[in-house]
Amino acid sequence: MSWMARILAIDRRVIFVLVGLGTAIPLLWPVNLPITVTPRVEAAYQTIEALPAGSTVLISMDYEPDTMAELQPMSIAVLRHCFRRNLKLIVITLYPAGPGLVEPALRLAAAAEGKERNKDYAFLGYKSGFQAVMIALGESIRQQFPVDFYKTPLDSIPILRGVNSYSKIDLVINLTASTAADYWIQFAASRYHKPLILGVTAVMATDYYPYLSSRQILGLVGGMKGAAEYEKRMDIFGDARRGMDAQSLVHVIIAGLVILGNAALLTTRKTA
Amino acid sequence: MRSGPVILTFLVGTALIALFFIPHHKAQAINAELLVWATVIYAFALILGSISLWNTHARKIRLKTEGWPYSLVTLFALVVVTALGVWQGVGEGTVVSRIYNMVNSPLASTMFALLAFFIASAAFRAFRARNVEATLLLVTAVLMMIGRVSIGEFIWKGFPGFTEWLLDVPNLAAKRAIAIGVGLGAVSIGLKIILGIERGYLGRSR
Numbered sequence: 001m002s003w004m005a006r007i008l009a010i011d012r013r014v015i016f017v018l019v020g021l022g023t024a025i026p027l028l029w030p031v032n033l034p035i036t037v038t039p040r041v042e043a044a045y046q047t048i049e050a051l052p053a054g055s056t057v058l059i060s061m062d063y064e065p066d067t068m069a070e071l072q073p074m075s076i077a078v079l080r081h082c083f084r085r086n087l088k089l090i091v092i093t094l095y096p097a098g099p100g101l102v103e104p105a106l107r108l109a110a111a112a113e114g115k116e117r118n119k120d121y122a123f124l125g126y127k128s129g130f131q132a133v134m135i136a137l138g139e140s141i142r143q144q145f146p147v148d149f150y151k152t153p154l155d156s157i158p159i160l161r162g163v164n165s166y167s168k169i170d171l172v173i174n175l176t177a178s179t180a181a182d183y184w185i186q187f188a189a190s191r192y193h194k195p196l197i198l199g200v201t202a203v204m205a206t207d208y209y210p211y212l213s214s215r216q217i218l219g220l221v222g223g224m225k226g227a228a229e230y231e232k233r234m235d236i237f238g239d240a241r242r243g244m245d246a247q248s249l250v251h252v253i254i255a256g257l258v259i260l261g262n263a264a265l266l267t268t269r270k271t272a
Numbered sequence: 273m274r275s276g277p278v279i280l281t282f283l284v285g286t287a288l289i290a291l292f293f294i295p296h297h298k299a300q301a302i303n304a305e306l307l308v309w310a311t312v313i314y315a316f317a318l319i320l321g322s323i324s325l326w327n328t329h330a331r332k333i334r335l336k337t338e339g340w341p342y343s344l345v346t347l348f349a350l351v352v353v354t355a356l357g358v359w360q361g362v363g364e365g366t367v368v369s370r371i372y373n374m375v376n377s378p379l380a381s382t383m384f385a386l387l388a389f390f391i392a393s394a395a396f397r398a399f400r401a402r403n404v405e406a407t408l409l410l411v412t413a414v415l416m417m418i419g420r421v422s423i424g425e426f427i428w429k430g431f432p433g434f435t436e437w438l439l440d441v442p443n444l445a446a447k448r449a450i451a452i453g454v455g456l457g458a459v460s461i462g463l464k465i466i467l468g469i470e471r472g473y474l475g476r477s478r
Contacts, residue, residue: 012393019392033422036432065380097380100372103364129311135304139297150364209444210451225420248423250388255414257396262410265400 002271004264015257022253026245033245040212041229044197044219045081047171053086055170056163058137060184061105064097067177067201072105073240074199074227075175079109081234082173088159089121090169092145094133094180099126099149117150118157125149130180134187138166166192175199181208189216199226278468285466325350412438 037045051057059079063071082089093102106123115121124145127133136144141164142154154160162168172194174184181198189196195218198208202223211217221230224247227240284306291303329343353368362368401407418424419435464470 010396015393015396016389019389023388034425035422036425038432038436065377066384068377068381069385097372097376099364100369100377129308129314132304132307132311135300135307139301139304206439206443206447209439210448213444225422228422244422248421250392251417251421252423254392254395255417257392258399258410258414261396261399262401 002268004267004271007260007264008268018253018257019250022249023246026249027242030242030245032241033248035225035228035232035241035244037229037233038226040220040222041226041233042219043212044078044199044221045230045233047195047197047218048078048081048085048087051085051087051170054088056088056090056159056168057082057171057173058166058169058188059089059091059173059175060094060180061091061098061102062094062174062176062178062180063101064095064177065101068101069243070201070224070227071175071177071199072101073224073238073243074221074230075102075105076109077227077230077234077236077238077240078173078175078199078221079105080113080236081230083109083113083115083120084234086120088163090141090160090163091121091123092133093126094128094130095178096126096128099123103149118152119159122154122157122160123149124154130183131187134183135191138187138192140164166194169194171195171197173197173199177201177204185211185216197221202226274471274474277474278471282466282468285462289466322350 048057059082061071061075079089091102091106093099102123106117106121109115110117110121117123124141125148127144133144141160145154147153148157166172166188172184172188174181174188174196176184176198177200181200181204184196184198188194196216197219198211198217199221200208200223202225205220205222205226208217208220212220221227224240224243227238228244231238231241288303288306291299291306294300326347329347332340332343333347353371356366356371357368360366360368362372399410399413401410416435416438418427419431419438424431424435461470465473
């Protein structure tokens with residue numbers, strides 16, 4: 001068997017080992033490859049930066065553990081930015097498995113920026129029904145969430161005094177791995193005319209480019225790279241920047257394998 | 273008697289379209305209420321799904337088919353987690369919350385992480401330049417894979433800008449075309465259902 005034929009018949013376990021090493025080595029010995037902040041992430045950053053201190057931001061974190069590698073570092077970076085700007089945060093999730101991720105992200109970001117629950121942020125917990133909740137928030141937040149995640153009545157939470165609908169919210173941020181983003185665009189941005197920022201997984205990001213150019217969303221953070229750019233812009237070194245070295249090397253390995261496979265195929269065809 | 277569901281579909285469909293464009297708060301309250309009904313219908317789908325899951329795995333256990341112990345674990349988890357949730361709730365500090373954090377969360381992440389290995393293997397075997405279209409896709413994919421990560425900039429300074437152009441111009445043009453096409457298609461199907469031209473959702477007539 002020729003070398004090229006051997007390459008074409010490579011055992012998949014060899015590929016698994018290469019990908020495993022490509023992930024593990026940069027995580028153990030990071031090299032901190034350069035990261036350029038793209039205009040979409042910069043736009044998201046500047047939208048938050050432009051809000052005056054004390055503005056109210058509604059953040060819906062609609063994802064589950066399967067996509068936490070991309071979205072959890074993004075959430076922490078965005079939350080920390082909001083806290084740093086002294087914004088008042090109202091956080092919800094429309095995914096049943098969401099609270100298990102939102103709660104630690106909020107605790108971590110609040111501790112890093114020296115913020116307190118109920119004084120600087122409120123976590124209202126999970127509510128089922130994407131569109132129904134988004135529309136109903138325009139009428140009454142208290143009707144949808146009579147108590148917060150910790151069973152505290154909303155009227156007893158200082159930062160929620162006087163805030164009961166979109167009219168008192170200055171910005172909506174949706175961090176999601178699903179079509180929830182489409183509904184936030186339809187309802188929060190289009191119907192209630194609220195400025196909206198999206199944070200989505202890398203595979204979803206290109207679906208939302210048209211909304212960015214039509215100004216229906218004001219910023220777009222896509223995947224771990226977007227999260228890493230946001231961390232760079234914030235001047236923090238979180239899980240996204242740590243993960244980018246590994247993602248880079250695995251991409252190079254996959255691209256290399258694809259090129260090698262095609263070269264081998266071409267060579268064997270010519271010799272046949 | 274098929275006219276009943278068709279008339280109901282026409283009335284609900286036209287009412288929902290009208291309610292979307294009426295900004296009055298009463299109209300919006302009715303719209304929100306109707307969407308809550310939709311959520312209730314989704315909840316019934318969950319019940320149906322649970323019954324179906326139970327039936328499928330109970331049959332496997334009864335017939336002792338291959339892998340039946342896994343079915344036993346599935347049904348045990350379904351019953352125990354549901355019972356604990358109903359009994360203790362699902363808030364912070366409950367057993368369900370601990371099961372979620374210590375079992376569900378790492379398992380879900382692991383399943384997704386395994387994809388990287390299978391995608392790498394599949395890309396190596398399936399991504400072949402067999403014709404012009406496949407070659408175009410392959411070249412673009414390789415450029416995007418390298419250009420969208422940090423190492424791309426390390427290889428060539430212009431890489432990030434080039435991939436940005438690919439995303440902002442050819443990708444955006446195609447996405448817009450698809451979005452407009454899908455939108456027009458959805459409007460057309462919606463109208464056909466509301467006007468009773470498309471009746472597939474009623475099932476086959478006896």
